[in-house]
Amino acid sequence: MARLFGTDGVRGLANADLTPELAMSVAAAAARVLAEHDRSHRPVAVVGRDPRASSEMLDAAVTAGLTSAGADVLRVGALPTPAVAYLVAALGADIGVMISASHNAMPDNGIKLFAAGGHKLPDSVEDEIEQHMGTGFDRPTGAAIGRVRDVPDAEIQYVEHLIKVTPHRLDGLKVVVDCANGAASVAAPDAYRRAGAEVIAINANPDGLNINAGCGSTHIDVVAAAVREHGADLGIAHDGDADRCLAVDAEGNPVDGDQILAVLALAMRDAGELFEDTLVATVMSNLGLHIAMRESSIRLRTTAVGDRYVLQDLKAGGYSLGGEQSGHVVLPAHATTGDGLLTALRLMARMAETGKSLADLASVMRRLPQVLINVKVTDKAAVAKASSVSEAVAAVEAELGDTGRVLLRPSGTEQLVRVMVEATSHEQAQSAAQRLAGVVSSVH
Numbered sequence: 001m002a003r004l005f006g007t008d009g010v011r012g013l014a015n016a017d018l019t020p021e022l023a024m025s026v027a028a029a030a031a032r033v034l035a036e037h038d039r040s041h042r043p044v045a046v047v048g049r050d051p052r053a054s055s056e057m058l059d060a061a062v063t064a065g066l067t068s069a070g071a072d073v074l075r076v077g078a079l080p081t082p083a084v085a086y087l088v089a090a091l092g093a094d095i096g097v098m099i100s101a102s103h104n105a106m107p108d109n110g111i112k113l114f115a116a117g118g119h120k121l122p123d124s125v126e127d128e129i130e131q132h133m134g135t136g137f138d139r140p141t142g143a144a145i146g147r148v149r150d151v152p153d154a155e156i157q158y159v160e161h162l163i164k165v166t167p168h169r170l171d172g173l174k175v176v177v178d179c180a181n182g183a184a185s186v187a188a189p190d191a192y193r194r195a196g197a198e199v200i201a202i203n204a205n206p207d208g209l210n211i212n213a214g215c216g217s218t219h220i221d222v223v224a225a226a227v228r229e230h231g232a233d234l235g236i237a238h239d240g241d242a243d244r245c246l247a248v249d250a251e252g253n254p255v256d257g258d259q260i261l262a263v264l265a266l267a268m269r270d271a272g273e274l275f276e277d278t279l280v281a282t283v284m285s286n287l288g289l290h291i292a293m294r295e296s297s298i299r300l301r302t303t304a305v306g307d308r309y310v311l312q313d314l315k316a317g318g319y320s321l322g323g324e325q326s327g328h329v330v331l332p333a334h335a336t337t338g339d340g341l342l343t344a345l346r347l348m349a350r351m352a353e354t355g356k357s358l359a360d361l362a363s364v365m366r367r368l369p370q371v372l373i374n375v376k377v378t379d380k381a382a383v384a385k386a387s388s389v390s391e392a393v394a395a396v397e398a399e400l401g402d403t404g405r406v407l408l409r410p411s412g413t414e415q416l417v418r419v420m421v422e423a424t425s426h427e428q429a430q431s432a433a434q435r436l437a438g439v440v441s442s443v444h
Helices: 020-037 053-068 081-090 123-132 154-164 187-194 220-230 257-270 287-295 307-317 340-354 358-362 380-385 387-403 426-441
Strands: 010-013 044-049 072-078 095-099 108-115 148-150 174-178 198-202 234-238 245-248 278-282 299-303 370-376 405-410 416-422
Touching: 020 044, 020 053, 020 095, 020 108, 020 123, 044 053, 044 081, 053 072, 053 095, 053 108, 072 081, 072 154, 081 095, 081 108, 081 154, 081 340, 108 123, 154 187, 154 340, 174 187, 174 220, 174 340, 187 198, 187 234, 187 340, 198 220, 220 234, 220 245, 234 340, 245 257, 245 340, 257 278, 257 287, 257 340, 257 358, 278 307, 287 299, 299 307, 340 358, 370 426, 380 387, 380 405, 380 416, 387 405, 387 426, 405 426, 416 426
Parallel strands: 044 072, 044 095, 072 148, 174 198, 174 234, 278 299
Antiparallel strands: 010 108, 095 108, 234 245, 370 416, 405 416
């Protein structure tokens, strides 16, 4: 039987895969596991959501599940995922529940759980919750049933935290922010204005149905066009739950997560905030980031793909900055998970502090052309063992030398092998990737 929890919680088509009954069961089981771990007090849960229509339904189900198992619920409404994580710690709660499918289309939804302090739940606790689902338990009655309270100033608390940890005022900067009609539609424009920027907010009118619809971080061309139209200094694009941030410069040129990491790493190194002058990224980060960090005497550690692996490495080594090409950036001193608003504020603060344009700051890293081909195979394990594949990889690596990179990565869920090649030209990367893909597909 497949594991219920994926790399980022429980996710699926709302009211089909992810039903209210399933949401209630997950929530009740989570409350019971918490109660068994600590019987000194009644569990308290923070529950937040994005603005998609099904989130209202699932919010009600999660709240019912938690209270039915004796947990009190603090409802914070439509807020970014990192806001929920922050509020778990700020409000002294035992668990956080965020209802969102992030950048997915409106019909999908998901449930993401946070432990005390706003940290992601370890796999062992998720497994324990799954084991409790569907099993009988002594339901509390009377005064032992959980209570529900709204937190009307939740957004204010989160934004005040962001302003407090922003190292420089943003006065004089003009920014366009694409809120993806998502969870940051109020908080992002509010935070950037309070930090001093002139803000033009687009796609900040969620109606429950328009989240991520042709906007946000998956449609970066929209904010790029708005930046050119308004003559802004930069554009920021968030996804539906605002745990990621991508940017464009004043000309509308994309600035991805790798480039943002490079800018922030240099800023933090200069401020003495970059622990052991080390940045954590994933194996999919562009080779240009490796080169830029090496030239700046910053060590780059790489992890498997997924923000949970970046988080694990940050925590294990005590490092202060990590993230992904997709725009998930983690600053552990100020957030326990990827925070798109915090990332944007830090990026703009660097612009304001140095007086440089985003294009100038991002030029520290030159993106190498990257080609990714997904190859369907009959047996991923056979590909990994095939001498023909290892020989082909070695030949391409010898051809590229220090100016390129090869990465073969099996899919975690499908019979696919992802072939990625970086080189000094797109043509060279494409040619090498196609050759490797041909060798991989021939393995039986």
